[in-house]
């Protein structure tokens with residue numbers, strides 16, 4: 001569907017959702033994807049995933065962009081906003097419907113939850129496994145419908161550069177998943193595939209919280225005849241209790257008054273052992289060191305790690 005660039009050009013990206021200011025957990029993903037792209041002498045693109053308008057926090061897209069610029073990130077070309085891409089998502093949705101690889105579904109969440117209570121539908125994480133009720137046509141066609149893809153049976157494998165071989169039986173764990181919601185918004189799983197292909201992304205480097213979604217995305221790449229990118233999933237930053245840092249966790253907010261320190265802290269989290277004296281060097285010096293010394297293999301197999309907040313550095 002999209003033109004794919006020559007495979008010799010590495011193209012990475014960072015794709016934050018504007019649901020709050022940039023926090024440490026996202027910064028780690030930004031730094032990891034940026035260093036991978038810069039070390040490969042490739043390009044690094046920025047995309048704002050403002051698809052889920054109800055969850056968007058006004059002003060946060062601009063604040064994220066400003067923070068990234070202050071921290072010294074440089075991106076190629078203009079910033080893509082998913083809110084401008086609805087036609088492309090809808091075209092892909094129609095394409096899958098026309099090919100019979102997707103169907104209209106009138107099931108509501110409460111119906112699925114009721115079914116879960118009688119174990120027709122399993123709860124995996126916070127996700128209800130879809131039991132396939134509308135595959136042969138919506139059971140209540142007068143209602144608003146979602147669109148789901150028909151998931152092939154069996155396991156889908158991903159070879160992740162850091163996490164190794166990772167498989168999910170999507171049909172057993174998730175079932176036919178939604179690509180367009182009943183409220184008309186296209187789902188993240190579809191949008192991310194369409195946009196990564198459209199932007200010619202060759203390597204997706206992001207947090208391991210998205211590892212479990214990756215086989216769903218691979219299924220969509222195959223259905224749409226698109227080239228699957230390389231994947232590398234970085235450890236997710238958690239607090240001392242093992243809870244993933246969220247945008248609301250004040251402790252993790254980025255202090256843009258101390259950009260060098262924040263990038264240094266992300267490098268330390270990413271097991272790069274940045275020399276302590278670089279905390280007081282200029283940003284350019286720190287980035288230069290980081291690009292030269294980036295060794296993602298130090299993160300092999302690490303899916304989460306605890307963030308150390310302002311200790312032993314005398315700076316907080």
Ligand code: GLU
Nearest residue numbers: 015016017049192206210
């Ligand atoms: N927009 C997602 C987030 O902020 C990231 C999506 C991705 O990197 O694929 O968590």
